[in-house]
Amino acid sequence: MVLVRCTASGSWAGEVVVLELQNIITQAGAFRLEPVSLNVEEQSCHVILGPTGSGKTVLLETILGLRKVGSGHISLAGEDITAVPVEKRSIGYVPQDLALFPHLDVLENIRYGNRVRRDVNHVHDGLIDELTSAVQIENLLHRLPENLSGGERQRVALVRAIASGCKVLLLDEPFSSVNESLRKDLWLMMKQLQARFGLTLLMITHDLEEAFFLGDRLSVLINGRMHQSSNKRSVYHQPASLEVAQFFGIKNLFEGTLNRNTDGGVTIKASTLQYDLEVDFDKTSTDAFDNKEVITGIRANEVMILREDADPSRWENTMTGHVHAILDKGASYTVLFSPDHVADVNIEVELNSHAYRRLRLNEGKKISISLKKENLFVIQKA
Secondary structure, three states: OOOOOOOOOOOOOOOOEEEEEEEEEEEEOOEEEEEEEEEEEOOOEEEEEOOOOOOHHHHHHHHHOOOOOOEEEEEEOOEEOOOOOHHHOOOEEEOOOOOOOOOOOHHHHHHHHHOOOOOOOHHHHHHHHHHHHHOOOOOOOOOOHHHOOHHHHHHHHHHHHHHOOOOEEEEEOOOOOOOHHHHHHHHHHHHHHHHHHOOEEEEEEOOHHHHHHHOOEEEEEEOOEEEEEEEHHHHHHOOOOHHHHHHOOOOOEEEEEEEEOOOOOEEEEEOOOOEEEEEOOOHHHHHHHOOOEEEEEOOHHHOEEOOOOOOHHHOOOEEEEEEEEEEEOOOEEEEEEEEOOOOOOOEEEEEEHHHHHHHOOOOOOEEEEEOOHHHOEEEEOO
16 A cells, blocks of 8 residues: 545644654564654654664554554554554555556556545646656656656656645655656755645655755664654764764764863863864763763864964864875865874865865875864764
8 A cells, every 4th residue: 555545634733743653663574673752743854864774664664554563652643543554544655666556557646546535626637737747757647657767666656645635745765766866856846845735754765965955853763773863953963873973974983081171171082093182062961971981073074174374273173194095076075184193093084176176185295184172073982
């Protein structure tokens, strides 16, 4: 079952939290989804990130009713739907395998979700025209799914979910089969449609750029356990665990011990770097970390390479060393910096093309870097 019943209005006026999960546990063979709790606010986009096999699709299928809940509760617009049959849940769905009906053409697939509704009229046809034009399938309406490319089938499934009239949509990797250029066009289209029709989205993706572009809140699911769930700025700037930081591809991670200074500041004795790093840290949380082993990190794009005429003493957490390697990635460059004071340590620096050209870097060049304390995050070591 791909599209399920919607109310005639398709909305729940006055609700702030439309979809709520409370301590959901479910089993899929040997895989176990640990207690998951999250709230999806009305007309927001909540994105679930995680590596392959982390349980993202299992979670969506559980919300939809395709998998039985072991324990916990699922509420939709304040109503407990934990035991409600899948066909009676007012939720639209784009599964990873798309599940288009092979005997129906594109237009019939799109209209399928509205067969149980009474308000299919010229207004709805206008919506279908708008959607099919926006995703460039208006010339494919009378083709069967077997005669579509993978990207075309993906777009049909997305249009079908939106055209159902459901205000809550579950999207499982909705743009994974389309090319880079069209994918970004679809991001913009998705935002426009969400705003126009008041859609509430719960989406899973492996694409970090897509997640941060579309998501209002992000949840990170790894090995069946929810490691972090917050607004996207918090998730970006303060990963909650080493696993989250590694999933985000952050390489600049340093072990150390956090200490509170007599002047009220916070320092991490980073054993990996053999350097005392000054960090910004909420004083109300310091007691939980004080004199304990921690991991501090910084994203490569937040490491600053100082200009040759800069005075390092005027910058925070400065180190002098040389350029170990330069990796050309087309639109950007990754520079590996080796500090003079410690062996076998490289710090990644991400530069756009303009900054790279301005700095005139080459392998072996002596440079200084700054790790601004406001950009360092701290994770308690497990």
